[in-house]
Amino acid sequence: MSTVDPKTTDSESQNSPVTPHRKRGVPEGLWLKCPGCGASVYKKEVEQRLNVCPKCEHHFYVSARERIAQVLDEGTFEPMNEHLRPADPLEFSDRRSYADRLVSEQKRTGLTDAAVTGTGMVRARRVALAVTDSAFIMGSMGSVVGERLTRLIEWATEQNLPLIIISASGGGARMHEGILSLMQMAKVSAALARYDEAGGLFISVLTNPTMGGVAASFASLGDLVFAEPKALIGFAGPRTIKATIGIELPEGFQTSEFLLEHGYIDRILMRKNLKTEIARAIDYCGK
Amino acid sequence: MSAGPGLEFENDIADLENRIGSLERQTDRSGDIENEIRTLRLELVRQLRETYSSLDAWQTVQVARHKNRPYTRDYLNLAFDDFVELHGDKHFGDDRAMLSGFAKLDRFKVLVLGHQKGRTYKERAACHFGCAHPEGYRKAMSKMRLAEKYQLPLICFIDTPGAYPGIGAEERGQAQVIAESMFKMSRLRTPVICVVIGEGGSGGALGIGVGDRVAVLQHAYYSVISPEGCAGILWKSHEHAPKAAAALRFTSQDLSRLGVVDDVLQEPLGGAHRDHHQMASRLKSYLSRTLGELEVKTADELVAERYEKFRKIGVFIEESQTEV
Ligand SMILES: [Zn+2]
Numbered sequence: 001m002s003t004v005d006p007k008t009t010d011s012e013s014q015n016s017p018v019t020p021h022r023k024r025g026v027p028e029g030l031w032l033k034c035p036g037c038g039a040s041v042y043k044k045e046v047e048q049r050l051n052v053c054p055k056c057e058h059h060f061y062v063s064a065r066e067r068i069a070q071v072l073d074e075g076t077f078e079p080m081n082e083h084l085r086p087a088d089p090l091e092f093s094d095r096r097s098y099a100d101r102l103v104s105e106q107k108r109t110g111l112t113d114a115a116v117t118g119t120g121m122v123r124a125r126r127v128a129l130a131v132t133d134s135a136f137i138m139g140s141m142g143s144v145v146g147e148r149l150t151r152l153i154e155w156a157t158e159q160n161l162p163l164i165i166i167s168a169s170g171g172g173a174r175m176h177e178g179i180l181s182l183m184q185m186a187k188v189s190a191a192l193a194r195y196d197e198a199g200g201l202f203i204s205v206l207t208n209p210t211m212g213g214v215a216a217s218f219a220s221l222g223d224l225v226f227a228e229p230k231a232l233i234g235f236a237g238p239r240t241i242k243a244t245i246g247i248e249l250p251e252g253f254q255t256s257e258f259l260l261e262h263g264y265i266d267r268i269l270m271r272k273n274l275k276t277e278i279a280r281a282i283d284y285c286g287k
Numbered sequence: 288m289s290a291g292p293g294l295e296f297e298n299d300i301a302d303l304e305n306r307i308g309s310l311e312r313q314t315d316r317s318g319d320i321e322n323e324i325r326t327l328r329l330e331l332v333r334q335l336r337e338t339y340s341s342l343d344a345w346q347t348v349q350v351a352r353h354k355n356r357p358y359t360r361d362y363l364n365l366a367f368d369d370f371v372e373l374h375g376d377k378h379f380g381d382d383r384a385m386l387s388g389f390a391k392l393d394r395f396k397v398l399v400l401g402h403q404k405g406r407t408y409k410e411r412a413a414c415h416f417g418c419a420h421p422e423g424y425r426k427a428m429s430k431m432r433l434a435e436k437y438q439l440p441l442i443c444f445i446d447t448p449g450a451y452p453g454i455g456a457e458e459r460g461q462a463q464v465i466a467e468s469m470f471k472m473s474r475l476r477t478p479v480i481c482v483v484i485g486e487g488g489s490g491g492a493l494g495i496g497v498g499d500r501v502a503v504l505q506h507a508y509y510s511v512i513s514p515e516g517c518a519g520i521l522w523k524s525h526e527h528a529p530k531a532a533a534a535l536r537f538t539s540q541d542l543s544r545l546g547v548v549d550d551v552l553q554e555p556l557g558g559a560h561r562d563h564h565q566m567a568s569r570l571k572s573y574l575s576r577t578l579g580e581l582e583v584k585t586a587d588e589l590v591a592e593r594y595e596k597f598r599k600i601g602v603f604i605e606e607s608q609t610e611v
Contacts, residue, residue, distance in 0.1 A: 089545065089602035090536045094521035143601035150598065173489070173511050175521065178535045179547050182489060182511040183600040186497050189466060190473035190597050197474065213511070215462035216450075216490045221470055235461035235490070236452030240516070244452050254457060262458050 034058050036230075050271045059208065059228045059271055063109075064116040064133035067166055071275050072120035072129065079118040081151050086113050086144045090178050098176040101137070109135045113144040114169070117152040119161065123279040128156035130165045134209065138171025141214055145174075146184025149218060153191040157198050162282050166205040167219045170232070172212020185217035192221050201285045203278055206233050206256065206265070220264070224281055226274070227256035227265050294349045300338065300557070303331045335557040342506065345529035347538050348514060350506040351485045352448075355560040357567065359386050359401030359444040362484070365567030366574070367392050370399070373433075376425035379459060383414045384447070385423030385495075387430040389439070393575045395582075398434040400427050400495050401444030404485075417486070418451035424464035424494050428471055440478040440578055443495040448513060450491030465494040472497035473593060476586035480577055482552070482570065483507045484559075487537075499593050500577050502550040503539045504566075506558050509547065510537040546600060550577075 031040045036058025046053060050070055051060040062070065068077050092098040106112060114136040119128050130152050132139040141149075149165070156163040173181040192202060204222030206215075208231035216235055219225075227233065234254035242249060252258050259265045269277050293301040307327050310320055342350065350356070363370045363386075372388040374381045386403045389396065404417035434441045450461055472479060472495070481498035487509030503509060514532035515525045522530065542548040552573055555562035581589065 083606040083608045085604040085606055087602050087604050090534065092534055094531075094534065143603045147601050147603055175512055175517050175535070177602075178511050178545075179509055179537055179542060180545060180601055182493055182509075183547055183597065185466075185490065186469050186473070186493055187597045187600055189469040190497070190594055193470045193473045194594065196470075213490055216465040216494075217469065218466070220460075220463040220466040233462075234457050235450065235465070236457065241452045241454065241457070245454065249454065253454065258458075262460070264460050264463055 032060075034060075052271055057229065057270065059230065061134065061168075061208075062271075063135060064111065064131040064168075067131045067133075067168075068116065068118075068120070068129065070271070071164070071166070071278065072122060072127075073124065076121040077118055077129075078120065079116065080155065081117060081148045082112060084113070084144050084147055086142060086177075088176075089143070089180060090176070092176045092178070101176070105136050109133065111136050113148070114139045114141070114171075114174075115145040115148050117148045119155075122164070122275060122282065125279055125282050126161060127278075127282070128152050128159075128161045128163045130163075132165075132167050132169045132214070134168040134170055137174060137176070139167070139169030139209075139214070140171030140174035140181070141169065141184050141188075141217075142174035142177040142181045143184065146181070146187050149184075149188045150191045153188070153195050156200055157191075157195045160198075160200070162201045162203065162285070163195065164203045164205065164278060165218055165222075166207060167210040167214055168207045169214035169219075170209035170211050172214055172216075182213065185213050188218045189221060192218060196223075201282065203281060205269075205274065205278075206259075207231050209233070211235070211237060223285070224267075225265050226267050226269050226277070227259065228271055228274075229256055229268055231256045233259055294346070294353065296338065296346050296349070300331065300334050303327055303334065307331065332556065335561075339506075339554075339557055342538075343529075344508070344532035344535070344538055345514065347506055347508055348486075348528075348532055350558050350560070351508050353558065353560040354406075356485055357559050357563045358406070358446060359399075359403050359484070361563055362401075362444060362567055362570060363390060363399065365563060366571035367399070373430060374426070375429065376422040377429055378425045379422045382420050382423035382426060384417055384419040384451070385426050387426055390442075392442075392571060392578070395575070395578050396439055397442050397578070398430055398439045399442045399444070400430055401484075402447040402491075402495075404446060415451050417447045418449060419447065419491060419494075420451050420453075420456050421459040421461050421464040424450075424468045427495050428464070428468050431468075431471055431475055435475050435477045438477055440480070440581065441475065441498075442574060443479065443481040443498065445481060445483045445487050445492045445496055445509075446485035446507075447488045447491045448486050449488035450494065465490045468494045469497050473597070474590055476590060478578065478581035478584070478589060479593070480574060480581070482574075483509050483548070484570075488513060497593070497597065499581055499589055499596070500549050501547070502552055502573065502577075503542055503548045504552050504559060505539050505554040507539065508537045509542055510535050545602075 034053045037056035117130040206227040368391040405411035405414040479498035483503040514528040517531035518527035555565040559566040
């Protein structure tokens with residue numbers, strides 16, 4: 001289920017699409033090269049616009065913490081299950097051990113694993129919120145992500161809270177925890193099915209990238225599925241598909257717009273409108 | 288049944304099988320020849336026992352993918368008394384990689400779902416080598432509804448390298464159908480038994496894998512990603528697939544230890560591909576016994592216990608919350 005392309009897998013090398021670069025005569029780190037339009041844009045201005053390019057509206061990476069700040073009312077977030085920590089049940093090692101990888105990812109991102117969960121307010125509406133962060137091993141789902149999401153969904157079921165999950169997971173189910181990661185897909189989906197039976201409202205927000213086992217579980221199960229513009233969303237990685245069928249992939253394949261066109265997404269939302277539109281949907285659904 | 292096209296690690300075994308075969312074909316067998324056959328047979332059994340009691344992960348993958356390994360349709364022929372194939376995803380088309388229909392097993396009327404790989408090249412191409420498209424999962428979901436409505440236990444045979452990666456598959460919602468199928472299965476108000484008979488390839492396998500009981504054949508495997516895919520990503524080369532296979536811990540023993548499967552079904556000596564009949568008969572008695580255990584449960588009990596079964600899976604550290 002980890003369908004990410006080899007070139008984008010080393011989380012160390014790719015985590016932040018917001019890569020500062022040097023411009024002649026300007027101190028390093030003040031300018032960004034936009035992958036959307038190629039222009040050099042002033043980093044401060046991008047940050048003020050929620051990490052969106054002022055020239056072309058390209059949506060840059062945002063960390064889970066920034067995302068929470070963008071969506072929730074200030075100071076309302078109460079994290080849950082931060083005390084769950086990843087283990088290394090397979091004693092997995094590729095060219096590097098998973099145990100080492102976890103330590104360095106935690107140090108680099110300041111996260112304990114790829115999902116942050118908790119409760120808070122969206123324009124004064126109480127919600128259960130989860131956000132995955134693509135900087136932490138590609139935002140992939142192992143046991144901790146699966147358990148945090150499941151506990152959050154169970155909490156939302158008990159407390160009758162609307163549930164928002166914002167996905168940024170290019171890595172799908174995390175290879176380093178093997179079959180246990182795959183099973184998290186079933187565990188989280190089962191929790192969502194029970195939440196659904198209890199009448200809970202689930203809004204799934206897909207951001208760049210949402211692939212593999214994350215796309216093929218909770219991310220696709222929203223009563224409402226929203227996406228940011230031009231996010232990469234799909235089941236199989238583009239390279240895997242290309243290698244299988246041996247032809248070039250069509251322009252815009254596996255983007256938010258492609259999925260909207262094929263009927264799998266309800267709305268594409270600019271980042272600046274996300275909070276307001278979540279609140280609006282909650283009001284329509286009577287929660 | 289002979290093992291057919293050989294596996295590399297079975298060269299000595301294949302050699303023995305050939306020698307026994309050619310001796311047996313002699314019309315006029317002297318006592319010496321009979322003795323020779325007996326000796327070779329004993330040696331064959333010894334070697335099969337030795338090799339198959341200690342297959343490594345990569346060898347297991349080879350056995351699970353063996354071209355003569357019994358597929359869903361073979362089990363339908365050998366273990367079931369009747370089979371009424373039902374096509375129809377009621378949406379787009381008929382996916383040959385997903386078989387479904389009514390069947391009888393002992394005294395039970397059941398609904399069977401299963402990946403199908405195909406035996407001849409033509410069949411294999413028509414089945415996309417066991418890789419289902421979204422229409423396969425939609426077909427599966429339509430049969431799940433039928434099973435629930437008419438209180439037929441559902442039996443799912445898992446045998447796929449993975450869900451199909453292609454343009455049409457993405458256009459028609461591969462990710463969404465797999466998610467929806469797990470979602471539905473988790474609440475299905477009828478008994479569900481899943482058996483990994485060969486390859487349990489990631490989401491494509493799990494899409495029909497949420498059951499009250501999940502069993503795996505001794506030499507089958509069940510993995511988050513194919514060993515080749517994992518090697519390509521983490522070792523940057525498919526050639527490291529044997530290393531990835533070992534690292535992923537996906538053999539029946541591992542799955543049992545990790546709490547992912549409830550039961551491991553022992554295969555005949557030398558693997559299921561050597562004796563379809565014996566494997567089918569073991570599978571049949573397992574299914575019959577398990578159906579008997581599940582039929583006494585109410586739908587509420589089934590759904591609640593199925594939830595708990597998957598709820599428990601995962602390994603993590605729970606730090607004391609009082610610590611700072
Ligand atoms: Zn731009």
